[in-house]
Amino acid sequence: MEQFIRVDMTTQQVTSGPLPEKYVGLGGRALTSNFVNDEVKPTCHALGKNNKLIFAPGLLSGTSAPNSGRLSVGAKSPLTGTIKECNTGGLFSQKMAKMGIKAFVVEGKPADDKFYIIKIDMNGVSIEEAPESILGGCGNYEAIQILNEKYGAKVGIALAGPAGEHRLPSANISFKDPESNIRSAGRGGLGAVMGSKNVKAIIIDDAGAKPVPVADPEKFRAAAKIFARALLDHPVAGQGLAAYGTDVLVNILNEAGGLPAHNFTAGRIDYNDNFSGETMNALITERGGDGKVSHGCHPGCIIRCSQWYPDKKGKYITSGFEYETVWGLGADAGIKDFDAIAYIDRAMDDVGVDSIEIAVAVATAMEGGLIPWGDGEGVLQIVKDMAKPTPLARIIAGGCAIVGKLCGLYRVPVVKDQAIPAYDPRAVKGIGLTYATTPMGADHTAGYCISGNILKVGADIDPLKKDGQIEYARAMQIGTAAVDSTGMCLFVYFGIADNPGGYQALIDMINAQYGLELTAEDVDKLGESVLKVERDFNKRAGFTNAHDRLPEFMEYEPIEPHNVVWDFTPEEIDEVYNF
Amino acid sequence: MEQFIRVDMTTQQVTSGPLPEKYVGLGGRALTSNFVNDEVKPTCHALGKNNKLIFAPGLLSGTSAPNSGRLSVGAKSPLTGTIKECNTGGLFSQKMAKMGIKAFVVEGKPADDKFYIIKIDMNGVSIEEAPESILGGCGNYEAIQILNEKYGAKVGIALAGPAGEHRLPSANISFKDPESNIRSAGRGGLGAVMGSKNVKAIIIDDAGAKPVPVADPEKFRAAAKIFARALLDHPVAGQGLAAYGTDVLVNILNEAGGLPAHNFTAGRIDYNDNFSGETMNALITERGGDGKVSHGCHPGCIIRCSQWYPDKKGKYITSGFEYETVWGLGADAGIKDFDAIAYIDRAMDDVGVDSIEIAVAVATAMEGGLIPWGDGEGVLQIVKDMAKPTPLARIIAGGCAIVGKLCGLYRVPVVKDQAIPAYDPRAVKGIGLTYATTPMGADHTAGYCISGNILKVGADIDPLKKDGQIEYARAMQIGTAAVDSTGMCLFVYFGIADNPGGYQALIDMINAQYGLELTAEDVDKLGESVLKVERDFNKRAGFTNAHDRLPEFMEYEPIEPHNVVWDFTPEEIDEVYNF
Known part of the structure; x- marks a missing residue:
């Protein structure tokens, strides 16, 4: 296969060739963000013909490096209007890498309103009409079964779910995972971009592909071993996440007073035990869960944070059941029943919407009187209705952001129109700087300052104080931009943050694969360059420092139990991107 | 009364005093925009406690100058996020001026959710709880009757209608007019700002007020006479508008191929006779209309553009029934029945929403499949439902803009999230430059280039060509900002554009009233300074030249019958504000 593939949906023409010279050496987020900045007109309409959607595996994807199977997806976001990089598990990244594909671009827009499937295999790329059976409200779980039958159980699948077909602003792109369940390129509405190009699904079949070439296999194996050890030996990456999933954070953030509750009017709840990680673990163990407990979102994951959450009879409800979702529906929207939350999570995956955006929107809609507080059944129905959307x-x-406008609220927890996730920035100030300044809109994964503020991994900073936060948020965003370019799962950070040997092993793997001599400084420079490219796009799209601000109410509404407000000045916030 | 009054709704404290020194000599839009730029934090939430709502009569309001009774209302807009000045007819401006009130400010936000009435009379300002009878869905027509009974038939009334109570983004502020019908400070959601401060109504009672002092009454009378003559002698200002209302433009724009139809996919329709100004005139004449035909929106209006539109039995349906509303519902949304459009117009006034924003949103929702094309009955019900809003x-x-997002459309006719009105910028290029660059978001009244492009009043510019448009759009915006500061109705422009004596008479009236020696150059400088102040606010709120762009689809979707696209380059557009 060629390295760089474009499908123009206006003409249905496929063009391919080697990776353009300027992108050689880039992968994942570095590649998608550079491409979007180069080729997408920043002021274009995100759902118009001039937006482009790009999929790129990371630099290490497809190799035996643990946890290197994350895929980056890039475009201009219809939710935020900014540049967007989402990354996700699933099967795409490793299959693309093995097929030698560095990036795959969907551009243009058909004149008709038919939906299509793009199929990529070692023979090339073909476009066919999507069967009626997977359209018009068919859920992602069922669509994956239908496509597995049609294309073979081993293929990778990317789907614009029902929400994506309707080009709804929170539509994600859903990816089939190793168990034929669902992983999501979740934030910023990239599923709406896919839907706007009338692409219902992309199928990737790597049958006949060869292993990814590695320049120095021996050096690579040695480094991979050290790297794996670093992950497995760490209490968070090696044990905590596998046992409790990310949901382990419910009790931790609640204890810290940074668990936003009741649409961000409190920082602690008293029913945290209803849906804490410890409770999840106990329930999964007790209910049996088809014999499964935790697993990885892609082959080669050794952290296995994804919990396999079953119903009372032990039958699978959902997986990839993240802390942020549980927090949003449980604490922020007051849905106290864990199973109800699980069914909503499943429904969100099934229609293909970002579970953070929806959970926060639900809580805001409860404040606005559109939904009764804590009404799990009502929310489940609303999410199901997104398949054939009611008003x-x-x-x-x-x-x-839209819920806030339609309910006439001022307490609307968004930055750049993207919902603020599960960590209150008043009580955990470092993450607030990430929310405010990342080019992505509010996004904890863009610089996970929870690590040094709360978990005390990689740093030890008082979450309630401003000291050291600016430098920390800057460093975390730079490091994250680099990690997002490798295809590595972000959680590898826990394993290498306090382990210089683990970090060096990550760099050694890249060097061994490509025959390079990169240093830690080079990696930082890569991260910095990615952020600068993303800021450049946003600037040309009309964003300024005035958009790098948290919602105003956080400046004057203190949050319990610490009774703190957001008190970074504009000038201090702007220092984060002073590099 | 004091000249400058503030009501803090947080504390219910009223403070008043002389007009601050820096605002002396300013009125109307010059005063509201300077105040908002000085006192409102540009990045504040428009519905939060830090936004401020200011009402100011124009420099000439309250005098015997014809058509000088327009009121300016300013705040940060919850629809656009920009600074906003809306102006309106009604009774407020002249009463405020006679009472000596240069500006009235509402700030803060109550902690409770009760609604209040602010009453201003010669004894001072009082705040009382609003009676239940006018809350919870009571329409503006009924509320005016109730308040007339309570406070006397002669008082002026400003209302946050049901839509304003719910703080909906298109809520306007509704003003009682001389016939106890409704005039609106329509665009940009200022009714939501009033609602966010829990102010249901403002009552102004000028009983006991003295005439506005005029420094040189003789000179004033002489100038006013010349000015009145200029208006009455002009075929548009003196005859056309009184006979046909602004709806006279249906046939004119249709003929010009600039009447946007079917959500901006065509520029001409074949059913224009259904609701043209000529048809309106014939219907009103035939039906009787309570003996009324056209009238003014405020006392002292001699243009009388407002048509009194009756039902088949001659009973009043609506007035202030503007071309832009008829166009939006008729041509853009395809509602072919004129009476249906009139009932929707009435319903919009009754719930208190901007008829342009709603009409365009309706057409966009029709493209998005939310409402069947041309469904007048359906739209009437939806508008009525805004009183107790359904989803x-x-x-x-x-x-x-929100309809476009929730329907996943790229063809969304907005600038800065405000709907583009009734003149297609591809076929009438001058107005496109105003839409793109005015600090207000798409707004034809901010620089009505239709005048020189189509009506050939004040200039003669080919609407399909770029030549001369940049300079024209600049001059029109500057002139408008000045006129909006005088309290004059914009339509006086028609009378003075080609009549230097009429223009001089306008300046002479200001000079005679205030004992000044202003020149035409000074007036231009005033207009320029207002625009600069407004741009400064927007810049600090995060707006850049990238926001001064028309919707992208207009660049690549040609419009029939002239088959033209929007072809000004970004650099050319940016020249409009190069002064």
């Missing part, structure tokens, strides 16, 4: 389902799928 | 009513009241 209310559209409103919620429009995301938190 | 669909909220979506439409959210305005065109």
